Amino acid sequence: MPRPLLVRALFGALLAILTACSEGDPKPPPTEPVPPATWHKDVAPLMQQKCGGCHTEGGIGPFALQTYADAQTHRAAIKExxxxxTMPPWPPSADCNTYQHDRSLTADQVALITRWVDEGAAEGNPADAVAAPPPTGGLARVDLRLEMQDPYLARRSPDDYRCFLIDWPETRTRYVTGFRVDPGNRATVHHVIAYHAKPDLVPLYQQLDDQEPGPGYTCFGGPGGDLTRASWIGAWVPGTQGLTFPAGSGIRVDPGSKVILQVHYNDHGARAVADKSSVALMLEDSVQKVAILQPWANPDWLNSPATMRIPAGAADATHTWSQELTPFVSSITSGTFVNNVPLTIHTAALHMHTRGTRARAEIVRQSGTRECLLDIPRWDFHWQGGYSLQKPVQLWNGDRLNVECHWDNSAPGATDRQWGEGTDDEMCLGAFYLTQ
Structure with a gap:
């Protein structure tokens, strides 16, 4: 057969085959309708896992979300x-890093709860109830519980910041390897930070305590005194289950020390109720690696607060502190760590006051590349804490640890602000759980 006729014949055969296949293709099966979402099967497990730490009877949340009646009543507010x-509160940006114990909702989870509300917020069958996943993290065991000596009734409304000195009862050096706060009154305790005052610093904080009628003394943004001297043990915000520190690590506490509990009370406009909070600690006699919670801020800000000036009228005032840590780590940790030896960063936290808008902590590598540790793109003073990195990060010689803070001081009648402990002062502070 001549070549043109052969090509024409093959083309015709191929066209016939394609036409036959097309005519014979079965139609796709109809899409099954998605069953309506229900409280018991779909929504309750999410509420219990992501919201239950705050929205309980007597909790810091303004209403409970434990039952179908609770959620059905507040369904519009939940959706919004x-x-x-804004809820559940999880300030870190997902574009920066990944963290343990993330309480944020995924896009699919937001869509599910939204659909449940839009469909009428059905209760469903209690027999379809699905158990909520157990909370991650938590304190493995409790070896020591420290409690405020006397109950405290908040004296300021809506916010009261109070520090309480608690004796350290151990007669030998111990290492804190886990931490949890047990609020005495969850309806008013908004967050707690536990600081450790070494024996030589105890008189400084005892003097602050003695200057005010008890219990405790007024504090804001820190325990009072020099922030770089009282070291952190741990922090708590509603929903936090406690934390067992990385295996083999712990914070050293010597006999004669004191623990300072800084408690933020918020009464939500309700009648104040007395509180007697406590901390639960896991202890060891020795650890493989001594850890510290290292505050990170420009020393010039502490020594000359006006160097961190936030001008009146500024809608986006910015201050940054960037410095190598490894060459000086021995002096700032009182010899706990050795100079010029790499450090491991396990957790990161940032702290500002009420005019903060956003903050970021990152490593600027010796090569010039930047590695984000924690980014808070929408700062909220009422929701701050420490965040445990899913994957710890190494800090090498030549690397700089960088914190950057932004404030909006443009409100009518605003005056210049600067570093300080007061409500109308500001801070730009990082805090990192480190081992070497």
Whole structure:
């Protein structure tokens, strides 16, 4: 057969085959309708896992979300808050790093709860109830419990910041290897930071305590005195289950020390109720690696607060502190760590006051590349804490640890602000759990 006729014949055969296949293709099966979402099967497990730490009877949340009746009553507020991203509160940006114990909702989870509300917030069958995943993290065991000596009734409304000195009862050196706060009154305790005052610093904080009628003394942004001297043990915000520190590590506490509990009370406009909070600690006699919670801020800000000036009228005032840590780590940790030896960063936290808008902590590598540790793109003073990195990060010689803070001081009648402990002062502070 001549070549043109052969090509024409093959083309015709191929066209016939394609036409036959097309005519014979079965139609796709109809899509099964998605069953309506229900409280018991779909929504309750999410509420218990992501919201239950705050929205309980007597909790810091303004209403409980433990039952179908609770959620059905507040369904409109639930939808609005999850779509806006304000609830559950999880400030870190997902574009920066990944963290343990993430309480944020995924896009699919937001869509599910939204659909449940839009469909009428059905209760469903209690027999379909699905158990909520157990909370991650937590304190493995409790070896020591330290409690405020006397109950405290908040004296300021809506916010009261109070520090309480607690004796350290151990008669030998111990290492804190886990930490949890047990609020005495969850309806008013908004957050707690536990500081450790070494024996030589105890008189400084005892003097602050003695200057005010008890219990405790007024404090804001820190325990009072020099922030770089009282070291952190741990922090708590509602929803936190406690934390067992990385295996083999712990914070050293010597006999004669004191623990300072800084408690932020917020009464939500309700009648104040007395509180007697406590901390639960896991202890060891020795650890493989001594750890510290290292505050990180420009010493010039502490020594000359006006160097961190935030001008009146500034809608985006910015201050940054960037410095190598390894060459000086021995002096700032009182010899706990050795100079010029790499460090491991396990957790990161940032702290500002009420005019903060956003903050970021990162490593600027010797090569010039930047590695984000923690980014808070929408600062909220009422929701701050430490965040455990899913993957610890090494800090090498030549690397700089960088914190950057932004404030909006443009409100009518605003005056210049600067570093300080007061409500109308500001701070730009990082804190990192480190081992070497």
């Amino acid at each position: 808050s999850i779509q806006s991203g």
